[in-house]
Amino acid sequence: MRFVIIGAGRVGLRTARVLAEEGHEVTLVERDATTADRAREEGFEVIEGDGSKEDILETAGIEDADALGALSGDLNVNFAACLMGKHHGCRTIMRIDEDYRENIYRKYAEEVDDIVYPERLGAIGAKNALLGGSIRAIADVAQHLQVVELTVTDESPMRGYSITELELPADARVLAFGKHDGPMRIPLPDDSLEIGDRVAVLADFEVLEDVRQILVGQTPIGGR
Amino acid sequence: MTMVTAYVMIKASTGEADRLLESIADIDGVVDAHIVAGDVDVIAKVEVDEPAAVKGIAADGVQNVRGVENTQTYIAMD
Structure with a gap:
């Protein structure tokens, strides 16, 4: 073009x-x-x-x-x-x-x-860097709606479960899934969540922390 | 009686352009106002009886509208 x-x-x-x-x-x-x-x-x-x-x-x-x-x-x-x-x-x-x-x-x-x-894109990048590896903002869809990529860790409560078994709060949706060594793709019902796998989720800001705890685990953001 | 015409360039700090425009258009002495593209957001036309009144409209009227960050006023000379 x-x-x-x-x-x-x-x-x-x-x-x-x-x-x-x-x-x-x-x-x-x-x-x-x-x-x-x-x-x-x-x-x-x-x-x-x-x-x-x-x-x-x-x-x-x-x-x-x-x-x-x-x-x-x-x-x-x-x-x-x-x-x-x-x-x-x-x-x-x-x-x-x-x-x-x-x-x-x-x-x-x-x-x-x-x-x-x-500057907004810069802020998303800076936020990703600050939050570290397990959660990464991909896009702000609307004022209260964001797409984030979360990485399954060994502390993830959903580790070992399948995508179908995954229950996210407040209509948050799984948009894409990628095995730890593969590219992101359309999620399949049987995909199982293993350490290092990535899940792209569309969620309201208010439930983002709940989504994070379900997929990533309890470790507070930034660590303590 | 001679009228004084002035143009007030208004820089906003809010995306609520409709409310802003309405509040500005409602101010006594403002005869026209438009949302514009560029580094100011609204331009208002003011018509009053004397130059001193222009200052009052810009400073007390427009500046007090919520979401107005600053104004620049140009008094017409022709």
């Missing part, structure tokens, strides 16, 4: 790298000369200029891009770029700078297909 990314800073450039690694075509738009040069040194095509200007976006190939990532630190630029990206039929992704704005853009900005708030 073809992508245009506005902003070659810490978010835009990293996104461009990941896309390029997967074989996609990426053009970056960056208004700061030094930042643009740095991205060029990595082999990226960089258009130097203001991502809120139509001629710049056209030079970057907006007409035949599949999606536009407005990932600069400037909200006004990001929104203007999405506006034009939508006009040219792109899927549009906009980076925001403060989380309260997510609801506003989701509700009012029809020109923006999806919102990225990098």
